[in-house]
Amino acid sequence: MGYFIGSRAxxxxxxxxxxxxxxxxxxxxxxxxTADRDAIGVSWGADDPVYDQRFWWSPTLPKxxxxxxxxxVDGKELGYTQTGLKTQWKATQNxxxxxxxxxxxxRIIKAKETSTNIPTAWKTYRAAVRTSCNTRQTExxxxxxxxxxxxxxxxxxxxxxxxxxxxxxxxxxxDGNAVMETVAxxxxxxxxxxxxx
Numbered sequence: 001m002g003y004f005i006g007s008r009a010x011x012x013x014x015x016x017x018x019x020x021x022x023x024x025x026x027x028x029x030x031x032x033x034t035a036d037r038d039a040i041g042v043s044w045g046a047d048d049p050v051y052d053q054r055f056w057w058s059p060t061l062p063k064x065x066x067x068x069x070x071x072x073v074d075g076k077e078l079g080y081t082q083t084g085l086k087t088q089w090k091a092t093q094n095x096x097x098x099x100x101x102x103x104x105x106x107r108i109i110k111a112k113e114t115s116t117n118i119p120t121a122w123k124t125y126r127a128a129v130r131t132s133c134n135t136r137q138t139e140x141x142x143x144x145x146x147x148x149x150x151x152x153x154x155x156x157x158x159x160x161x162x163x164x165x166x167x168x169x170x171x172x173x174x175d176g177n178a179v180m181e182t183v184a185x186x187x188x189x190x191x192x193x194x195x196x197x
Contacts, residue, residue, distance in 0.1 A: 018040060132193060139152055162181075
């Protein structure tokens with residue numbers, strides 16, 4: 001939120017000049033009354049909407065999910081592929097898996113150099129990280145909208161919803177109010193495994 005004159009945002013605590021050339025001191029917006037501001041056309045307005053720039057170009061324009069040939073404004077192909085969100089987030093899963101496995105690499109090297117066995121818990125953990133990575137990438141590929149992808153990767157672990165009976169109908173109490181329950185969010189990605197202690 002902030003003050004505007006027409007469509008121009010006015011800076012707080014800085015001097016500014018109106019379109020007619022009148023100069024105002026840095027403290028004018030703070031010290032002026034509503035009547036003073038109304039008299040010259042200064043209004044309180046909303047800032048630009050907030051949106052997640054990882055998934056959206058603007059509040060109303062989502063990024064592409066899939067890789068597409070890059071084109072110029074006339075629709076002519078530019079000879080390279082524009083990377084889509086799915087490809088970007090699958091690569092991120094590889095990076096996360098690598099960062100989870102890397103701290104235990106020394107255990108593998110030690111076992112090979114000393115001809116000893118790798119502890120089973122660490123073998124299992126490293127395999128589980130790779131499996132989780134592959135599963136998460138498959139889940140990313142299954143998303144059909146940007147909102148689904150964002151929910152998959154950053155959704156809440158639990159959701160609150162109306163309970164249902166065995167026939168799938170919503171359960172209500174004696175006053176006709178919906179009976180709610182908190183359950184695990186079925187739309188989030190497979191969890192990464194926990195490192196052995």
